[in-house]
Amino acid sequence: SSGINAEYGGYMEKMELNFTMDQKRIQEKLSELSSLVYYCDSELYNHLEREDSSNFFFCFRWLLINFKREFKPSEVYELWEVLWTCPYDTDYSLFIATAMLLQERDTIISRQMNFSDILRYINDLSGTLDLHTILGHAEALFHQIRSQEDLPFNIRANILHLSDTPFSSLGKSFDTL
Secondary structure, X not given: OHHHXXXXXXXXXXXHHHHOOOOHHHHHHHHHHHHHHXXXXXXXXXXXXXXXXXXXXXXXXXXXXXXXXXXXXXXXXXXXXXXXXXXXXXXXXXXXXXXXXXXXXXXXXXXXOOHHHHHHHHHHOOOOOOHHHHHHHHHHHHHHHHOOOOOOHHHHHHHOOOOOOOHHHHHXXXXXX
C-alpha cells in the first residue's frame, strides 16, 4: 500500500509540472510531440507546418490533463493507470498523443485542415476514441521507435532518455527482463 501511495505521489508530482505559470513543461511536451510526429510521419508534419499548426497547440488539452476529456470516464481511469504504472523511462503520453494523431492523419490531410479546423476536429473526437486501439498503437509505436539505431538526438535523449550507447546493445538486455 505504501508503495502504491509513493508511486501515485510521484505521478502527481510529474503532473504538477504541467500546471506551472510559465507552462514550460507543456511547451516542452508540445515540442517533443512535434519531434515524434515529424519522425513518424513527415507528410502529416509538413501539412501541419503548412497550416501554421506545427506548434501542436491543438494537443494542449491532451497533454495538460492527460486525455481526461478524450475518452469515456471509465476509460480515463484505465488510461491514467497505464500512465501511472508505465515501466518505460519516458513520457508515455507523447506516444499516446502521437498514436491518436496518426490515427486521424488521413482525415486531417485529405480535408486540408487548418489550425481552427484541426482544433475543432480534435475537440469533436472527445469521447469517441477507442482506448484499447490507441494504447495498442502507442505501444507498437514506442517499441518501433525504441528499436531504431539511428534516432535523432532529441528523440534519443529528450524523449526516450537513452544514453549515447547504441540502443541495440541495451535493447537485448532490456527485452529479456
